[in-house]
Amino acid sequence: MAYGGGGGGGGGSGGRAIRVLNVAEKPSVAKAVSGFLSKNQQGGLRVRDGRSRYNRIFEFNHTINGQPCHMSFTSVTGHLMELDFDDRFRRWHSCDPVDLYHASVRKFVPEDKSDIRRTLEEEARKCQWLILWLDCDREGENIAFEVIEVCTQANRNLNIWRARFSALIEREIQNSLQNLVRPNQLFADAVDLRQEIDLRIGASFTRFQTMFLRDAFMINLATDDRNLVISYGPCQFPTLGFVVERYWENQSHEAEEFWTINCTHNTDEGTANFKWMRGHFFDYTCAAIVYEMCIQEPTVTVTEIKEQEKLKYPPLPLSTLELEKRASRFFHMSPAHTMKVAEDLYQAGFISYPRTETDRFSEKTDLRAIVFEQQGHPLWGSYAQLLLNPEAGLWRNPSSGRRDDKAHPPIHPTRFSPGESGWSRDHHRLYELVVRHFLACVSQPAKAAETSVEIDIAGETFSSSGRVIHAKNYLDVYTFESWGGSMIPTYTLGQQFMPTTLTLDSGVTRPPPLLSEADLLTCMDKALGQMQRCMSTYRSCLIDIMQ
């Protein structure tokens, strides 16, 4: 890769330090990265204030691929720019809501971000290079181009680079600085498009339905001090749809009585509960007739015995969606809170970047090194040691999911911690989940022997099964999941006995439960997958047509 060259005497300036402006997405990242990069550098780390009181500027010396650099490191706070309609469309009655689909829009730096803009302009004028340290997701790429726009307006000759990193740990940061790439315009464009669609649909529908419903229900603004805006956004509606759909199913459910036949058998080895293979009948008379036949001739004959080894596999490597679902299931943490806590852990360097779709590890990842780090933990350290011991036979290369966002690895621990004093209970729990999940991924599945027995009573079939766990394996460390064992007595084929009980039982159908947050995430993910498949079909159709 050819560094320098392009802008205002980069690498070619004969050993003289070039001035580099570095920009992160948030102040904490600017501080953390500056901390790593200024280590062991002459002059250490200096800090000064910029125009914005939250976004300070860190300064230090560094060398990029042999080129001495003077680094200034500042930050933005998320998006620098906003998208909105031109002023003449801003008032609600200025146009028909449908006109908002072609009204002109503009992207600009809002008033409360103008101090950050000034800092960027002033610093950009002094620099030859610009390195973008924004989060490595689509929004980050879009913010990168917002920063580029502001900076290049102040200095046309900037040589612009993108640092890519998935964890706020020193090794990763040093590595990304020595392997700079160019920013990706296509990712940024995708976000611009999403912003425009959200704005046009949201504003036009919200104005339309608010005004329409006000008139329809004759709500008088003068006497009603509620600020009634009935908002519509492309993001809310699928979510609301799933929630409401399930609610309606739940409400319209009519409980229905059903009947089933159960059989139990006690021996000195234990009890077997046999379930009727027909499930249940909604018609009492039918069930009663069959039951009557069984009672007349209640002798049981064992007709089939199946024994097989059953495996329960560890989960796939951890993506954001799974992290949210599991934190919701295991700890009742809301997805929003989970992501806040995960972000804290990421910023302190304990886990990798928590926003990832990837559920497969790259072959280059040194999985054993990650396990190695965890050996000293009081709770799971001994399990980590066992994993690394080849004689234990516990290790297994992790399964690979089908998703790869090509930007970040699955969420995994990046730094050992026995727990930090500043952590809340949820920080502890989430770190524990990430570590235990990772250790589970590289472990053997749990193994059990399952026996299923089928019996015949008067021509009706019943079945029961028992399970004996032979090796818990990953379940020893993944304590959030369990796999119950159950014993049933030993039977032989053709054996005959009398049932201990043979009963006709009734039950009532239950409505489907309201959607949990974890269920909702699953619905959204499924719908996203369907949409992506549609899009890809559509895309190949277009390509066909064009050829």
Place this chain on the structure above:
DNA sequence: GCAAGGTC
């Protein structure tokens, strides 16, 4: 007065 995405 409107969206959704960043972040303080």
